[in-house]
Amino acid sequence: MLTIGQAWDETTITWNNAPLARENLGGVWITPLQWAAPYPGIPYRWNVTRAAAEAYQAGEPLRLAVYAASSPFHNGRYFFSSDVEDYNAVGRPTLTVAWGAPVASVNAAVQPARASAGQIVTFTISFLGSGRPMTLTDDLPAALSAPTTAPRSSHGAISYDAASRRVTWRGTVSAGTAVFLTYPVSVLTAARQVIRNTVILTDAGSEPVSSTAALIANGIQVYLPLTRN
Numbered sequence: 001m002l003t004i005g006q007a008w009d010e011t012t013i014t015w016n017n018a019p020l021a022r023e024n025l026g027g028v029w030i031t032p033l034q035w036a037a038p039y040p041g042i043p044y045r046w047n048v049t050r051a052a053a054e055a056y057q058a059g060e061p062l063r064l065a066v067y068a069a070s071s072p073f074h075n076g077r078y079f080f081s082s083d084v085e086d087y088n089a090v091g092r093p094t095l096t097v098a099w100g101a102p103v104a105s106v107n108a109a110v111q112p113a114r115a116s117a118g119q120i121v122t123f124t125i126s127f128l129g130s131g132r133p134m135t136l137t138d139d140l141p142a143a144l145s146a147p148t149t150a151p152r153s154s155h156g157a158i159s160y161d162a163a164s165r166r167v168t169w170r171g172t173v174s175a176g177t178a179v180f181l182t183y184p185v186s187v188l189t190a191a192r193q194v195i196r197n198t199v200i201l202t203d204a205g206s207e208p209v210s211s212t213a214a215l216i217a218n219g220i221q222v223y224l225p226l227t228r229n
Helices: 049-058 086-091
Strands: 002-004 021-024 106-111 120-128 133-139 157-161 166-172 178-186 193-203 209-217
Touching: 106 193, 120 133, 120 193, 120 209, 157 178, 166 178
Parallel strands: 106 209
Antiparallel strands: 002 021, 106 120, 120 178, 133 166, 133 193, 157 166, 193 209
8 A cells, every 4th residue: 555646637648647655554464365355345444644644743644555566475365445446335445534623632721820818819729621612610729709800711701700709710712722721819718728729621622621720829938048168
């Protein structure tokens, strides 16, 4: 099985103007038969995943060619083309493409990462759109206040529900487009602790994913003496 790097026309192609092969994708052994092959023939399969992905990435059609060795021991094979009559439609060569969905990912960060009671910190959530409906939720920990100003989003719609203390974002953003959410909150606790805030991103095409931003509340600073040799 070969990939072809040039366009060609089946009505005008000849031995002299045939396009050049680009890459050998691999081969397959054909088992000799004592008698004629059963109808409609014996199917053989090649994995052309990489070639299909490269063609798609380049915005080009996938051009494939099947060839056989010219040794005297390599004869007696028959291939059907894609335009063979309906009597053998099942014997036409077939390319099967299974489209994959990129796995969603999300990143949560907080600045500053160390704060005292009453101090305002800002959460920044970032992820990439997938072209499918997505939902992000953030149930704020009890040690944090409600957003001190309205949450902001670069794309989609974001809101805050005071009853559930939940920040919710919803939207359908084109694949690969970066989405940024920001909202400031204040530290409510005077205790010395680590506050972990977890966001959950749900994509219609994959399993939910999460990210946790950790904040040190009311930490103690220790200054070490500076020494010189």
